[in-house]
Amino acid sequence: MSRRLSDYLRALARQRTDQLVVVTMQAAAYWPRFAGSDLDFKLIGCMGVASPIGLGLALAQPQRRVIVCEGDGSLLMNLGVLATIGAQAPENLLVLLMDNGAYATTGGQPLPGAGKLDLLAVAKGAGISRTYSFSDSSHFAGQLDRLLGSVGPIFARLDCSELEPFIAVPPEPTAAQVAVRVRNALLGKSG
């Protein structure tokens, strides 16, 4: 049993096939340890737009499953996106909320409302009807297959309260390279 971000990501990487995966904050730093695909959309320097980008990708590519590994502080920056997701209701979007109650990339300062804030309730209130909560990475691993096969939008809160050491996001590929690579992979163009 674990509440570590890296264990949830490892489980996701094991079961991921052709889904597009958007990663931000510490998920962007840890994800390359487990996965390496042209369909990995790494975000750096733009906290707050992971779910919006995932929504845009899901709308653009309705046949492709899009998974967003979102941070709680990051989501809090543009909380309105939950209303937009609720309204657009893309069936191919899965948002995984890496919930640790802290700004892990800047020293672990608590989020406003940490301990009280219930982002799962906010997502439900925004009209996202399929919501799940996991407090153990092995339980998540066991349910992931079902999550990946279900009609979305789905919002799943992953309890990541077992904080791990901060690591930096690898500088390569650069932001511009990521955009080109993911776009080419989605549109079937070579490098």
Add this chain to the structure above:
Amino acid sequence: MPLTAQAVLQELQRAGIDFVVSVPDSMTKGLYAALAVHKEVRLIPVAREEEGMGVCAGLYVGGRRPALLIQNTGVFAAVNSLRALGLGYQVPVLLLVGLLGREPQVAPRDSANPLVRLTGPQLDLLKIPHDLLEDDAQVGLVGAAVDEAWREGRPHAILIGEQVK
């Protein structure tokens, strides 16, 4: 000549714009209303302009041609995502920006209103080119902006200085 939703919409379609992501704006509400019932160009209402720029980036990387229809206040609200996604990820997006507070016949740079006066310089700072659209005769600026944005891999703004009828 007035500026009409019909002419702008026709030009957007000609330029291949297939999604318009928007926070509503009073100058461009006529265009918003036309988009809301349009059969081909899809309107995606969002809550915040920074969020809207994120949605546009996802649409672009997914192979679509998005525009972001916002007010000049929204340019300031979206600065970090315009910088990160526009300059960093090199995402082309057509920005359609209503110039709220614009005084008739006054060049935006000479406006007494800081909101109007500073919109252009704010875009300059972000290396986002911009053109002023005031009547249907200039509507070709929109298609040219799309062409340039996609060629250069960066946003391009059209500042809408008249009420869209």
